[in-house]
Amino acid sequence: MCLETARKVLEIEAEALSELVRRLDDNFIRAVEILYGCQGRVVVTGMGKSGLIGQKISATLSSTGTPSFFLHPAEALHGDLGRLVRGDVVVALSYSGETEELLRLLDTIKRLAIPLIVLTGKPASTLAQASEAAIEVGIEQEACPLGLAPTASTTAMLAMGDALAMALLEKRGFTEEDYATLHPGGGLGIKLRRVESVMHTGDQVPRVQPDTGMPEVIYEMSRKGLGLTTVVDDQQRLVGFISDGDLRRFFEREGNRALSLTAADCLTPNPITIRRKELASGALNLMEARRITALPVVDEGGKLEGVVHIHDLWATEMF
Secondary structure, eight states: OHHHHHHHHHHHHHHHHHHHHHHOOHHHHHHHHHHHTOSSOEEEEESHHHHHHHHHHHHHHHHTTOOEEEOOHHHHTTTGGGGOOTTOEEEEEOSSSOOHHHHTTHHHHHHTTOOEEEEESOTTSHHHHHSSEEEEOOOSOOSSTTSOSOSHHHHHHHHHHHHHHHHHHHHHTOOHHHHHHHOOSHHHHHHTOBGGGTSBOGGGSOEEOTTOBHHHHHHHHHHHTSSEEEEEOTTOBEEEEEEHHHHHHHHHHHGGGGGGSBHHHHOEESOOOBOTTSBHHHHHHHHHHHTOSEEEEEOTTOBEEEEEEHHHHHHTTOO
16 A cells, blocks of 8 residues: 555656646746846745755755855744845745745845746746746646645755756856865765865975986885876976886896986886866776876976875775
């Protein structure tokens, strides 16, 4: 019995979402344009279950590049209306479009010339008629067997809010790098961390010049403990790279003569490099694909800025 009920709930809510796809129109496009042009904050508001959905929509907007906060309409009527300023956009959620607390906000919204976007199941309602864009999220039936608890209607509101946020994200050209900036902590933040946050810099970076003798090259590699050294010119531009493997092969080939030679005789020219703003996950993928353990980090002019080592990427527990 419980599985039958669960299937029925999911079928009803899935059908409600399918109907939303067929119902998308110019109101959605207009809403995205209004949100994109917002000079202030996107203020999301709603009562009851709609308010809970509004809090999630506001959080999604904020995390994808659109400054937003949730304003409880009842609290707004007791002093929090001062949080609304010219330049904001209000997104109101009300299935009936007649929620009293929201209707009482209209005078202030209109006085401040704040654009209003409404998500409602009743496009002819008072709120919808007072808005600049009314997005219909009406449903045929709630998934509640009693037809009382908001279920399919709140699912429809949530999905439409996600659709607005993602359309806006795309219009802004919001990137993985932008997302990483707003999510520095947790699993997502770690996965989207940039190379510059994990690379070795300054005196941590092993570096020699082309004319450095092999004894000093070996000492530098041993002292810095990364199993490699970069080779740079007088302007700190990268000219080559020497790994432990390069060093072993060099001594096998040159024998005792190797100690009398220089870094220029041993280096690998034109090594694979990466930029500091690249994602750390991209550096890891590159190293695994090329079967190498480290990447020099250079700027646009080829100047050495650091070294990122595969062990440092594994240590971040990105995956």
